[in-house]
Amino acid sequence: MNAPVRVAVVGAGPAGIYASDLLIKSGLEVSIDLYERMPAPFGLIRYGVAPDHPRIKGIIASLHAVLDKPEIRLLGNIDIGNDVTVDELRQFYDAIIFSTGATGDRNLNIPGAELKGSYGAGEFVGFYDGNPDFERTWDLSAKQVAVVGVGNVGLDVARILAKTGDELHVTEIPDNVYETLKTNQAEEIHVFGRRGPAQAKFTPMELKELDHSPTIEVVVNPEDIDYDEASIQARRDSKSQDLVCQTLEGYAIREPKGAPHKLFIHLFESPVEILGEDGKVVGLRTERTELTGDGNVRGTGKYTDWPVQAVYRAVGYRSEPVNEVPFDEKKHVIRNDGGHVVDVDGEIVPGLYATGWIKRGPVGLIGNTKSDAKETTGMLVEDWNAGRLTPAPQRDPQQVLDFLHGRNIAVTTWDGWYQLDAAEKALGQAEGRERKKIVEWDEMVSHAAPEYHI
Structure with missing residues (x-):
């Protein structure tokens, strides 16, 4: 033919x-x-x-x-x-x-995921990118926010929540998004990953650019910088992963710059429950983890309750x-x-x-x-x-x-x-x-x- x-x-x-x-x-x-x-x-x-x-x-x-x-x-x-x-x-x-x-969000299979204030990251992405399938307004009244997941989607969500509406107005965002972002009350954004720096899925450029905004201060706890044999090998095998580790190390040791919005990256913290009162999110409970030598982690039995009023799960699309x-x-x-x-x-x-x-x-x-x-x-x-x-x-x-x-x-x-x-x-x-x-x-x-x- x-x-x-x-x-x-x-x-x-x-x-x-x-x-x-x-x-x-x-x-x-x-x-x-x-x-x-x-x-x-x-x-x-x-x-x-x-x-x-x-x-x-x-x-x-x-x-x-x-x-x-x-x-x-x-x-x-x-x-x-x-x-x-x-x-x-x-x-x-x-x-x-x-x-x-x-475009759908994978579920975060922990208690409390159904509470008001618990969102899929993809829903928020759909909102701020002006996708006609998604909401036209968004509740941004939370002063402390948790983002679960250490990939680029989680990083995007955290950065948008930490920036001001006026910073983003120079982009292509439509009027409804700009007007909503101007109402954002977030002062602290907490990003959680269950493993360490050598397993984080950020790309180096996006992680480094996170701190370029004058309104954002990235904070990493020095105790979260830890490597086992598999982690060290992962750095050797991937220049990109090594750059991610270097950037996280730099955030962990530097002096504060005094920006109004704090963006915390917490490693070795595994979410186990979203806490609620009257059907609304009031906190996130995590279990501290530790490396097992092969790049994986296990729970330590030490739990922390983080006061947050919104939780965004960035654990993958579906x-x-x-x-x-x-x-x-x-x-x-x-x-x-x-x-x-x-x-x-x-x-x-x-x-x-x-x-x-x-x-x-x-x-x-x-x-x-x-x-x-x-x-x-x-x-x-x-x-x-x-x-x-x-x-x-x-x-x-x-x-x-x-x-x-x-x-x-x-x-x-x-x-x-x-x-x-x-x-x-x-x-x-x-x-x-x-x-x-x-x-x-x-x-x-x-x-x-x-x-x-x-």
Whole structure:
């Protein structure tokens, strides 16, 4: 068959965009439709990265260059599995790659997690990043706050809570976020990790930049700087981890700088209970831990109650299932063998693939996403070349557009993104900012799909 291979990629975040790019570079002639549930593309980069991270936001520029390629067509504001079933989609594509990511919060399985004032970090990220799926306001009345988890998400949440609204107003945050952050009462932010500095999952740059704000003083207890044999080896094996340890050591030995907001990083403290009164958070109980020689820790039986009025769990994201696609409810991923979707018996489901966090769980950075996409697209290319994929019956790219039009879906497009992008930049420039993000779903659609048809 001389016609291009028709591929649907479901999820227009980094994982889906990298997979699309690799397919274009694979040697196959391809025609790719990149589906996105949201009205705008870029996924976690638009809705999961703190607004004061312009360096990471710069990744959008490289993703933008991929979406400019003629082999890719963006089709947004479409919820695959609900607006369109997977079986319906298969009528138009030779293969489908799922790259739907992870936005839900993993649970913190300790008593008190259900109390008012106990939040998933992802909920707060959704709020301050202007994700239309999340709350428009947030209760920021707590003066002492706990953040559970020593990864970059926990660091982002802690930093946003420790900064002032005016510090963040120069970013792309929408008006509702700015007005809410101006009400923030937090004076102390306590970040808790159950293991030591050599096991912390921060990246060195983010940890070092934490102290750049004039309103934030990072505090680390010198007693929390401890290493066993495995920890020392971890430092030797990873320059990045060694830099994290050096930065934490620097925070532990320096003189106070007198900033108004204190951000404490507590290591070797394992949360065991969120304390409450009248249904509200009033504290967090932790158990002191110690290293066991192999990089792991054990409890010491020494407990501390920390007075806090809010607890944010940053213990990992959780993917949601896609209707009709085999899903592992324990691991929260699409069942797969490294790329192919497989059923409960481990048998390959022909024509279906997975990549990114929906495939392997919410671990790793952008570099991992690229290598992950390479593995998945390699399987797809091999399957096509070996004749293991059944060509779709309706292969004309216009046929799927007619189908979507018949469903009366207001499809947003790549040209529409340019219009939404221009509208957000105009809003920002009116206030001396680069951009101000549009929050409301219908307003985004009105810019990105102004005619409400294809």
